[in-house]
Ligand SMILES: Nc1ncnc2c1ncn2[C@@H]1O[C@H](COP(=O)(O)OP(=O)(O)OP(=O)(O)O)[C@@H](O)[C@H]1O
């Protein structure tokens with residue numbers, strides 16, 4: 001079958017190139033932050049809407065803050081929770097940072113299942129940026145075939161060429177949070193495009209990725225169809241192989257957000273207790289550090 005890169009990759013109308021950055025006109029005082037200790041009790045019925053559904057769980061959200069370090073969020077009970085307090089804190093932080101982004105796009109990179117879509121949507125909402133998912137844009141550009149179908153019909157190179165073309169187009173835009181495909185980091189040309197914005201690596205332990213992915217199934221992820229065994233071990237084996245190939249490439253990102261580091265900071269044993277909102281807040285804090293450099 002003949003396969004061509006869809007040169008005419010069309011980006012949807014809602015991605016508006018006219019949304020040009022606002023220039024910062026105030027001082028960098030916003031970097032002086034968090035000089036107090038606060039404790040928030042989250043209502044038992046709180047919940048958080050994510051891509052695939054609602055996470056429920058009662059929790060006490062403790063925030064310890066100092067001018068030396070970033071604030072820490074502890075979900076003492078229950079795994080997934082969000083509250084109006086959490087929303088307010090992330091909103092305040094995004095309002096502080098947003099003028100200094102100067103309209104630059106945020107590119108989330110990371111292994112498949114690392115939460116680029118879930119965390120990306122939280123970020124785009126709080127920053128009042130548009131959200132876009134490269135895989136979805138490629139699917140639209142190729143005429144509605146799914147990623148799995150594109151791999152099957154045309155092969156990985158064809159998919160990668162379209163991925164590059166989509167990233168090229170997005171690099172001309174402003175005020176987007178972009179969820180990139182897990183393998184977008186392997187081509188250096190893609191980094192050239194992502195350098196127009198700020199790239200953020202969501203670094204999630206492979207075991208957590210394998211748990212998340214096996215929970216939803218691997219049908220939509222063609223690169224996971226090679227191994228035999230039970231679904232978790234199969235996924236783990238394949239993720240390990242892919243990470244060996246790509247681990248170094250993820251390090252090119254401007255900012256690294258390690259779920260293990262967040263969990264350690266909060267005294268949590270398992271990264272599974274970190275909500276997308278807490279991770280999104282850490283993304284903003286690490287971007288803030290990056291902007292200060
Ligand atoms: N903080 C989290 N804790 C637990 N599960 C999460 C978290 N964030 C995302 N997930 C779940 O993990 C799965 C993958 O998340 P998501 O689709 O956001 O990842 P992704 O990086 O965009 O993946 P891909 O690159 O394959 O598109 C989803 O089922 C999602 O609900």
Ligand SMILES: O=C(O)C1=C[C@@H](O)[C@@H](O)[C@H](O)C1
Pocket residue numbers: 111112135147180181182183184220221222223
């Ligand atoms: O890790 C990868 O190489 C991929 C991740 C997905 O987001 C898709 O872009 C595709 O399945 C390839």
